[in-house]
Structure formats: structure tokens, C-alpha cells
Amino acid sequence: MSEDLARAALRYHAEPRPGKLSVESSKPLESQRDLALAYTPGVAEPVRAIAADPAAAYQYTGKGNLVAVISNGTAVLGLGNVGPLAGKPVMEGKAVLFKHFAGIDVFDIEVNARDAEHFIEVVAAIAPTFGGINLEDIAAPDCFYIEQTLKARLDIPVFHDDQHGTAVIISAALQNALKLAGKSMAEARIVCLGAGAAGLASMRLLKLLGAQQITLVDKDGVLYAGRPDLNDYNRPYAVETEARSLAEVLPGADVFIGVSAANALPPELLAQMAVNPIVFALANPDPEILPATAKTLRPDVIMATGRSDFPNQVNNVLGFPFIFRGALDARARVISDQMLIAASQALAALAHEPVPASVLQAYGLDALAFGPDYFIPKPLDPRLLDMVAGAVARAAQA
Known part of the structure; x- marks a missing residue:
């Protein structure tokens, strides 16, 4: 900074x-009447109502x-x-x-x-x-x-945004990036660097959306079956493989998702990824690889970062306000997988719609349309509230 x-x-x-x-x-x-209504004696009435029926708290508080x-x-x-x-x-x-x-x-x-x-x-x-x-x-x-x-x-509802908010935005962006790359979720080879809250939750949601070939890598290497330092939370994501490092698993991969640290993606490994590689370099403030570096090396790269000064920002503000809005409106007791999937799919769909003039003005742009530089909605898009919150509420009530 x-x-x-x-x-x-x-x-x-x-x-x-x-x-x-x-x-x-x-x-x-x-006025005196306002005071009597706000506090004593009037406040006793909603107290009695809630004591008799706790659900009345939603009406009176x-x-x-x-x-x-x-x-x-x-x-x-x-x-x-x-x-x-x-x-x-x-x-x-x-x-x-x-x-x-x-x-x-x-x-x-x-x-x-x-x-x-x-x-x-x-x-x-x-x-x-x-x-x-x-x-x-x-x-x-x-x-x-x-x-x-x-x-x-x-x-x-209890919601850990570093897990599920990140997962919703990553999965929405990946659905659209795969369309641009001409690949499918089921067939894509996905490598995720970072196996903390964001990485594990994101891979879990991608699996629910059909991903079948996922390899997770942390600071100690590949999460492989039998690795002795795994815990109850990351052990389910371990895979049967002889590979032990990022350098061994990234060549030929279709997707790299980084939720790790600055400069953690060596350019020479990006060069070895599949055609139309998808790179989500989400470390903040400095990504795993800078877009300029990636695009110079691989002009066919489809890229997102966590930063607002580059195209395709994976930003949790695209998710958590609207996920909670939908959950609160539906008076949901939990935020379910179906609600997360609904949010992800609504976000992905919105990027295909014509962009309103107000969004272009907010970002100082003349035009914006679905493509390599726009496959996830902008955080200041006013349509997010209706589309995402509405989808979440409907999923909650289904």
C-alpha cells in the first residue's frame, strides 16, 4: 500500500x-407519548408478547x-x-x-x-x-x-464467510470461466493452492457442483492419502497420488485456484498448464501471480484476482450481504448447501446479462460484456440484491 x-x-x-x-x-x-411507548410503561406489552411467543421478537424487535x-x-x-x-x-x-x-x-x-x-x-x-x-x-x-x-x-443461521462466502464467489466465477475455456466442471483438472478455511470450503462446494478431479496443496505439499499431519477437516480432501509438490501436479491442469500467498505461482508452472488455463490468483493484496505476468506468458489465460483494480474480482461482498438477506427474509434456521448453490448459480447467471449504465458509470467504463475480462458481476451492480437474495430465499423455502 x-x-x-x-x-x-x-x-x-x-x-x-x-x-x-x-x-x-x-x-x-x-413527546411524552413517544417516551411512554418506547420505554415504560408501553414497552411492557411487547415484552409480554415475546414471553408468551418467542417468535414475536421478529415482529416487535x-x-x-x-x-x-x-x-x-x-x-x-x-x-x-x-x-x-x-x-x-x-x-x-x-x-x-x-x-x-x-x-x-x-x-x-x-x-x-x-x-x-x-x-x-x-x-x-x-x-x-x-x-x-x-x-x-x-x-x-x-x-x-x-x-x-x-x-x-x-x-x-451461522455462516463463516471466509469459508462459504469465498466458496460461493469462486464457484460462480469458475462456472463461467470454464464456459469461456470450453471445458466442463466434471472433466476439469483443478489444483488449489491453500488448504485453510477458504480452500477447503471452496473445493467442497465445487464438488457439489460436479467437480471430480481436485488436488489440494498447502505449504507442506500435496494433500495425499496417508499424509501423517492431516486433520479431520482436511483429510477427506486427500487423494491417492505419488505427487508431493505443486510442481508435480500443476502441469496439464486446467484450473489453478490460489488462496495462499503472494508470488506463490511460479511462471514456469503456469507455462505448463493446459490450453486456456484458468488462474484464480486470490491472495491479497499481492496475488500468486500478477495478471500482466500471466498474460505475457500465456495469452490464452482466463484470470481472476481478489483485487478491485484488475478485471474479475473475486470479492466476498458479492455474496454474504445477499446470502444473509435471503436467509433473513425466509427466516431460515440454517444456510444450507442448496442456498449456497443457488447464490453461486445466480451470480454466474447475472454475468451473462446486459450491464446497466449505472454500473458502467461507477467503474468508468464505456462497455462491459461477458467474456475473459468480465465473467463475474461487479460488486456495485444493483441487481445483485434481487437476483442473489431472491435465489437464496427461494432455495430456503424449497
């Missing part, structure tokens, strides 16, 4: 008042449109375990995106938890406040256990 941008970012967060969130009343409080964005700060962006307080700007930022893109209210909650069990107990204890829980920036493997346990205990 440049010094100018860094200074601007600090000013943005500090001025004219610190932080990015505020709480505003949704009801008038201008903000629960049904309120999401908790919760983190313990153990895996914040690419900065690592910076702690819950340092992660607060990210959680506030997530809240702003929820509100701006989907009209969802958010409380950001940073938990100084000793361990996964402590974190789970804290979240479970405060869950009655909310209509949904968005887990964020929690390190693997704890993130898997935390989400699974909370989903089983709570009667509201």
Missing part, C-alpha cells in the same frame, strides 16, 4: 468521528434484520493473529457492507476468547439478540469446529 493511501485510510477511519458505525433510532422520540459479525482476531485479512481489538476495523467494515448492499443492521463483536470452546459459549450466550451470526477472521482449524458446533446449537 502506498504511503498516500495508508494516510488516507487512517484519516477515513478517524475523521470526522472515529470508526465506521453509529446506532440510530428507528422510532420517533419527540429488530432481531429479524440484525446480524452479529463476530471474530476473535486470529486470522485477520493477510495480517494473521492480530487479536480481537485490532480486527475491529475489519468487522466494522463488514457491517458497513451489510448495511449498504443489503439493508441489514449489524453489531460487530470482538471476542477475547481463550480457546474455541470459550468462543462458542460466548456466541451461544448472546445469540438470542440476533437473526443471524456471521463468523469472520477465525483461524483454521478452529473455524471449522466453531461453525459446526454453533450451527448445531443455534436456531438461527
